[in-house]
Amino acid sequence: MPVQQGFHFSQASLQDFVNCPRRFQLRYMDHLAWPAVESEPALENERYMQQGQRFHRLVQQHAIGVPAQRLEKMINQEDLAYWWKNYVSHGITLTGNALSKAEVALYAPLRGFRLLAKYDALVFINNEEEGKALIIDWKTSRIRPSRRWLAERLQTRVYPYLLVKAGACLNQDNPIFPEKVEMIYWFAAFPDQPERFSYSAGQCAQDEAFLIDLIDQIQAMGEGKFPLALDETACRFCTYRSLCARGESAGKWDEELELGDQTGEQSPIELDFDFEQIAEIKF
Numbered sequence: 464m465p466v467q468q469g470f471h472f473s474q475a476s477l478q479d480f481v482n483c484p485r486r487f488q489l490r491y492m493d494h495l496a497w498p499a500v501e502s503e504p505a506l507e508n509e510r511y512m513q514q515g516q517r518f519h520r521l522v523q524q525h526a527i528g529v530p531a532q533r534l535e536k537m538i539n540q541e542d543l544a545y546w547w548k549n550y551v552s553h554g555i556t557l558t559g560n561a562l563s564k565a566e567v568a569l570y571a572p573l574r575g576f577r578l579l580a581k582y583d584a585l586v587f588i589n590n591e592e593e594g595k596a597l598i599i600d601w602k603t604s605r606i607r608p609s610r611r612w613l614a615e616r617l618q619t620r621v622y623p624y625l626l627v628k629a630g631a632c633l634n635q636d637n638p639i640f641p642e643k644v645e646m647i648y649w650f651a652a653f654p655d656q657p658e659r660f661s662y663s664a665g666q667c668a669q670d671e672a673f674l675i676d677l678i679d680q681i682q683a684m685g686e687g688k689f690p691l692a693l694d695e696t697a698c699r700f701c702t703y704r705s706l707c708a709r710g711e712s713a714g715k716w717d718e719e720l721e722l723g724d725q726t727g728e729q730s731p732i733e734l735d736f737d738f739e740q741i742a743e744i745k746f
């Protein structure tokens with residue numbers, strides 16, 4: 464069995480498997496550190512990622528009650544200042560709701576393993592007229608992805624599914640019905656264009672079957688090397704590209720934008736800060 468008992472799956476690791484089985488193996492099974500940059504210029508990319516991380520921290524502090532004016536004084540970078548201004552004026556605020564949770568993790572058993580998700584924010588609204596469970600994900604990517612691209616992401620399937628299966632403990636032990644769940648992507652650079660996905664019992668059943676099938680595919684891989692990505696586009700922004708003989712130099716930021724233009728699908732390669740991945744990948 465390629466994956467041993469105790470292994471936990473997440474949207475990030477499953478997405479890696481879908482994009483490139485070899486990357487899943489190198490990153491999550493072998494824990495292989497490979498010193499290549501993901502995109503050029505490297506320093507600019509690192510600076511951008513750090514700002515994304517700081518934005519998530521600011522929102523988390525705001526959610527637990529630190530006044531926005533106080534947080535604003537800690538901002539000394541241009542992108543971050545712009546995102547924060549957008550958040551304060553357009554963002555979905557978490558303050559004032561006793562059942563708002565920022566940066567929380569949930570897990571549930573699936574196929575003998577653990578399925579894990581770390582949420583940027585959850586908001587539960589329980590009253591007689593409406594009951595809702597909102598999943599909010601802050602995105603600081605440079606481009607606004609299309610709805611179709613987001614709909615196909617594992618994140619859009621794993622987060623609502625796991626909230627239904629395991630989220631009652633965060634909702635005063637009230638069960639969370641699929642029809643009450645909504646997933647919202649909010650883009651710090653595009654504050655007027657959030658993307659919202661409703662959920663349903665039918666989608667929940669489909670997601671469960673899909674996730675089980677993915678885990679079974681991983682288990683069926685055998686003990687050897689997993690196959691490389693069929694689509695080499697992913698390799699241009701992958702740290703393992705020299706190991707896989709898929710190129711020495713990193714893709715450039717503006718290539719990322721061009722790719723979106725060529726396909727008509729805004730498809731940001733995963734250079735956004737991801738709270739889940741930062742916490743998960745330990746080399």
Ligand code: SF4
Pocket residue numbers: 483485486489691692695697698701702703704705707709
């Ligand atoms: S370089 Fe390409 S083939 Fe190798 S792990 Fe990365 S995405 Fe997969």
